[in-house]
Amino acid sequence: MGIAIEEENHYGFRLSDELILLRDQIRRFMREEVKPIEDTLPHDAIGCGREDRIRLRAMAEAMGLTRLTVPEEYGGNPVSAMARAVIAEESSKCRLGGYAPALGAFGGGPPNIIWGGTPDQIERYGIPCVEGKMRAFVAITEPTGGSDPRNNISTRAERDGDEWVLNGRKMWITGAEGADFGILFARTRDGTAEAPPEITAFIVEPTFFGINFNEIKVIRALSPYEIILENCRVPVGNVLGTVGQGFGVAQSWLVDARIPYAAGCIGMAQEALDMACGWVKQRPTRDGMLADKQAIQWMIADSEVELRAARMLVYDAASKVDAGQSGKVDASICKLYGTETAGRVVDRAIQMFGGMGVAQEMPLERWYRELRVKRIGEGPSEVHRMVIARDKLRNTNGGVYFS
Ligand SMILES: Cc1cc2nc3c(=O)[nH]c(=O)nc-3n(C[C@H](O)[C@H](O)[C@H](O)COP(=O)(O)OP(=O)(O)OC[C@H]3O[C@@H](n4cnc5c(N)ncnc54)[C@H](O)[C@@H]3O)c2cc1C
The missing domain is CATH 1.10.540.10 (Acyl-CoA dehydrogenase/oxidase, N-terminal domain)
Known part of the structure; x- marks a missing residue:
């Protein structure tokens, strides 16, 4: 070019x-x-x-x-x-x-879990997505909570002849209405003291009997939806993977998405910081430019340091996945730090722009709203802190001064 x-x-x-x-x-x-x-x-x-x-x-x-x-x-x-x-x-x-x-x-x-489907499912749902003819959603979260999906999924699926009958509600499902199909997780057996509940993944279509959608207006323009399932009938051929193995499928999808999710947040924040640097160099004050002021320089320095650290955590997690490691904890680390850092950096960029920072002719206030959501989606910050802390506690017995 x-x-x-x-x-x-x-x-x-x-x-x-x-x-x-x-x-x-x-x-x-x-x-x-x-x-x-x-x-x-x-x-x-x-x-x-x-x-x-x-x-x-x-x-x-x-x-x-x-x-x-x-x-x-x-x-x-x-x-x-x-x-x-x-x-x-x-x-x-x-x-x-x-x-x-x-x-x-x-x-x-499509969500990459579709590639674990049968040849018929790949033909009917996967390939049309690749060709841009279909769009899909993934529905895990329920009104009872999304942080602990294995235990909180209470949507039930009961086998009835050649069909499964689904009853329950899903919440906060991005882009559900207008999609051509969705991968939806439901409980096929309750848990016991010894075994967790059994979750199964189903491919559902909006045209199926008993499925309805309600838009939920949120802080950003791209809406999530509530999905109501009332005796929704799903053909047995639409079970994705093995009955009862859906939780592993959902988890692999979530882990896979977290690294680029964090990287995307860093991209928005880097652009915001670069824009702010351009602005403060041109914005005069009584005695010099905004860029000459220590209060401004410290915001720039802190933002640059945090963004570089966040990016390195992304690269670290990605390089482990590429080396064939699970990357689960590393993905949590970069998702947590990337989303939280990006929110702080955009907040500082808005501060450096002053009133212009919140004006709708700039993208900053839109990024600010978007980044607020990013600390909740793909596992909220607290859940990632739990994953990281549990791993650290499991793998560390004491330092050199304590054994
Ligand atoms: C805009 C948007 C789009 C979304 N898109 C989708 C989608 O496409 N598909 C989908 O399945 N889901 C989607 N979600 C749902 C999202 O994954 C959940 O909101 C998220 O997992 C948190 O679940 P929750 O909202 O039920 O909060 P809860 O699980 O009720 O948690 C509430 C708060 O408490 C904290 N918390 C929970 N448990 C603990 C604990 N044990 N210790 C300490 N703190 C805790 C959480 O971190 C959170 O801050 C979307 C959400 C939003 C906002």
């Missing part, structure tokens, strides 16, 4: 030359193609017009940036966890960058 690749390796921690090229390619794509379209949209729009979307996706496709979590045998272009983190950070600097499901330039793709 005629622009020299940036010389400095600002995010240099263990990135290969190939990943630096990828990062710079996406950065140019976002600046030159995506951002100009975004600038024409209303402040809270969550997608662009159909023509622009098709054009952007075709460009992303030509650059090999789509279908990144789809296996090769289904026409995918799977990349490493590190590459996904780099892509998520850069693409999240624009809201059309693809981190909103199926709305952005990089296309959606």
Whole structure:
């Protein structure tokens, strides 16, 4: 596109030359193609017009940036966890960058657990998602609580001949209405003192008997939905995976998503900090520019340090996943620190901009709202702290002064 690749390796921690090229390619794509379209949209729009979307996706496709979590045998272009983190950070600097499901330039793709389905399920649900013809939701959380899904899922599924009959409610399910199908988790056997409850994953369609949706308005424009299941009938062929094994399926999906989730938050915050740096260098005060003031410089320094640390935690978790390790605790560490850091950095950027920081002509207040949600979605901060603390306590008996 005629622009020299940036010389400095600002995010240099263990990135290969190939990943630096990828990062710079996406950065140019976002600046030159995506951002100009975004600038024409209303402040809270969550997608662009159909023509622009098709054009952007075709460009992303030509650059090999789509279908990144789809296996090769289904026409995918799977990349490493590190590459996904780099892509998520850069693409999240624009809201059309693809981190909103199926709305952005990089296309959606189904939740990756669909690839564990039968050939028929892959054909009916997986492939149409890859082709952009279908969109899906994932429904785990219930009104009784989402932090401990294994014990809180009380939606029941009872077998009745060739069908399962589902009764219960799901809450906070992103993009549920208008989706073509969803992967929904229900209890197929209660727990006992010895064994936890048995959870099963089902593929449900909005056209099935007994399923209804209610929008829940929240702090951001992309709404979640309540799903009400009243004797909802699901064909036995729509069980995803094995009956009773759904919890493992849900967990693998959640762990897999946390690293790019954290990286996306860092991308928004980095853009906010870079914007603030540009602003304070131009904003005069009675005796010098805002940038000359220690109060401002400390906000910049703290933000830069925290963002670099957050990024390194993302790369650390991604490199462990790429090395074949589980990465569960590392994903919790980078999700916790990445989302909380990003919220603090955007908050400081707003402070440096003053009134302009909360004006709707700037993206800052939208990022601020979005980042508030990110501390709750994909496991709230407290749950990740529990995961990290339990692991630390399990694996540490005492330091050198205590044995
Ligand atoms: C905008 C949005 C979109 C979402 N999209 C989806 C989706 O697509 N699919 C889906 O399945 N879910 C989705 N969720 C749900 C999300 O995953 C849950 O909100 C989250 O898991 C927390 O569950 P909860 O809201 O029921 O809070 P609760 O589980 O009731 O917890 C409330 C608070 O208490 C804390 N807490 C809970 N247990 C403990 C404990 N033992 N010790 C200390 N603190 C504790 C929690 O961290 C939290 O801060 C979405 C949520 C939001 C807000």
